[in-house]
Amino acid sequence: MSQSGEKGKFPDAAGYVGFANLPNQVHRKSVKKGFEFTLMVVGESGLGKSTLINSLFLTDLYPERYIPGAAEKIERTVQIEASTVEIEERGVKLRLTVVDTPGYGDAINSQDCFKTIIQYIDNQFERYLHDESGLNRRHIVDNRVHCCFYFISPFGHGLKPLDVEFMKAIHSKVNIVPVIAKADTLTLRERDRLKRRILDEIAEHGIKIYQLPDADSDEDEEFKEQTRVLKASIPFAVIGSNQLIEVKGKKIRGRLYPWGVVEVENPEHNDFLKLRTMLVTHMQDLQEVTQDLHYENFRSERLKRADELFLFQVQFIY
Ligand code: GDP
Numbered sequence: 245m246s247q248s249g250e251k252g253k254f255p256d257a258a259g260y261v262g263f264a265n266l267p268n269q270v271h272r273k274s275v276k277k278g279f280e281f282t283l284m285v286v287g288e289s290g291l292g293k294s295t296l297i298n299s300l301f302l303t304d305l306y307p308e309r310y311i312p313g314a315a316e317k318i319e320r321t322v323q324i325e326a327s328t329v330e331i332e333e334r335g336v337k338l339r340l341t342v343v344d345t346p347g348y349g350d351a352i353n354s355q356d357c358f359k360t361i362i363q364y365i366d367n368q369f370e371r372y373l374h375d376e377s378g379l380n381r382r383h384i385v386d387n388r389v390h391c392c393f394y395f396i397s398p399f400g401h402g403l404k405p406l407d408v409e410f411m412k413a414i415h416s417k418v419n420i421v422p423v424i425a426k427a428d429t430l431t432l433r434e435r436d437r438l439k440r441r442i443l444d445e446i447a448e449h450g451i452k453i454y455q456l457p458d459a460d461s462d463e464d465e466e467f468k469e470q471t472r473v474l475k476a477s478i479p480f481a482v483i484g485s486n487q488l489i490e491v492k493g494k495k496i497r498g499r500l501y502p503w504g505v506v507e508v509e510n511p512e513h514n515d516f517l518k519l520r521t522m523l524v525t526h527m528q529d530l531q532e533v534t535q536d537l538h539y540e541n542f543r544s545e546r547l548k549r550a551d552e553l554f555l556f557q558v559q560f561i562y
Contacts, residue, residue, distance in 0.1 A: 279339065280339045280386045281341070281391075281531070282326075282368075282389050282390050282391075283297075283340065283342050283389075284361075284389045284392040284393070284418065285344055285395065286392055286393070287395025287397075287423075288395070288397060292426050292484045293344070293393075294344070295485060295486055296423075296516075297484075298486050299485060299486060299497060300519075300520055323345075324345055324360060326341050326342070326344075326387075327341065327344070345360075358410060361414065362414060365389050365414065366417070366542070369417075369546075372384065372386065372539065388538075388539060389417075390531050391530045392418045392419065392420050392421065394410075394423065395423050395425045396425065396479065397425060398425060398427060398430050398438065402441040402444075408449050411453075412449065412450075415453070416452070416538065417542070420451075420452075420454055421519075422442060423482055424438060424439070425482065426483060427481035427515070438481075439479055439481065443478070456526060474521065474522045480515040480516075481515050482514050482515050482516045482519055483508055483514045484508060487499070487500070491507070496508075496509065497509060
C-alpha cells in the first residue's frame with residue numbers, strides 16, 4: 245500500500261465504527277473481554293486498500309509509510325505488515341490488527357507473494373496451537389487471521405488468473421470477503437455486470453468465499469432484511485477517501501470530481517457502509533468460522549502429520 249497525500253485523522257468526524265451496537269448478547273460478552281480481531285487486506289497496489297482501511301476504522305494506521313520507487317517494487321518480495329490499534333466505543337474495546345500485504349501484484353514472481361501470505365496465516369495458527377497446549381491457556385492472544393478483504397480491480401472484466409489462483413490458495417485457511425475497489429470508476433450498469441461476472445467466476449472455479457449466515461428466525465425483521473441486503477451486495481463495490489468535503493453545510497467523507505461529490509458513507513453511491521456493517525455485525529461469526537473450520541482444518545492436518553512422522557520414526561527405529 246502506498247501512502248497518499250490525503251491521509252489524515254478525523255477529529256471532527258461524527259462517525260464511529262459501530263461495533264458497540266452489536267446485538268445485546270454479543271455486546272455483553274465483549275464488554276468484559278474486548279474483541280480481538282485480525283483483518284487481512286490483499287490485492288494489487290494502488291487499489292485503495294489503505295485508504296479504505298483508514299476510512300473503515302477512522303484512524304490512520306500507516307502514518308509513517310514509505311513509498312517504494314518503481315524499480316524497487318519489481319525487486320521487492322511481499323512484505324507483511326501488521327498494525328494493531330485499540331479502539332474503544334461506549335465501553336466496548338476492540339483490539340484490531342490489520343495485516344497488510346504491500347507489493348502484491350508488483351513482484352514479477354507472484355508465487356512468492358502467495359507463499360509469504362500463506363506462511364503468515366499458517367504461522368498464526370501454529371502460534372495459537374502452541375499457546376493452546378501451553379500452561380497459560382487462559383490468556384492466549386488470538387492473532388489468527390479472521391477475515392481477508394480481497395480487493396478486485398474495477399478495470400478488468402472480472403477476475404484475473406492471479407485472483408483465481410490466489411483465492412483458491414487461501415480459501416480453506418481464511419474467510420474471504422471479495423471487494424471491488426474504486427467503484428466510483430464504474431457506472432451502475434458496469435458495476436452490476438462486474439458483480440455478476442465475479443460471482444459466476446467464483447462459482448465456476450469452486451472458490452469458497454465467506455458465506456454470511458442466514459438470520460435466525462427469532463431475529464427481528466430489520467436484522468433479517470439487513471442480512472438479506474448484505475448477502476445480495478456481495479462482492480461489495482466500495483470507494484474510500486480520507487478527505488472531508490463540505491456538502492450542504494455538513495462535512496462528509498468523499499471524493500470531489502468536477503461533476504460532483506461521491507460520498508463514502510452514502511449507500512446509494514457505494515457499498516462502503518454495507519461492508520462495514522457486515523464486518524461489525526459478523527465479527528463474532530467470522531471468529532467462530534475461523535476457530536471451528538479453518539483452525540480445526542489446520543489442527544487436524546498438523547496432528548496427522550505429527551502422527552505420520554511419529555510412525556515413520558518408530559518404523560525407522562525398529
Ligand atoms: P493501496 O496501494 O491499495 O493501499 O492504495 P492507496 O489506498 O494508497 O490508494 C492509491 C490511490 O488510489 C490514491 O491516490 C488514492 O487516493 C486513490 N484511491 C483510493 N481509494 C479510491 C477510490 O475509492 N476511488 C478512486 N477513484 N481512487 C481511490
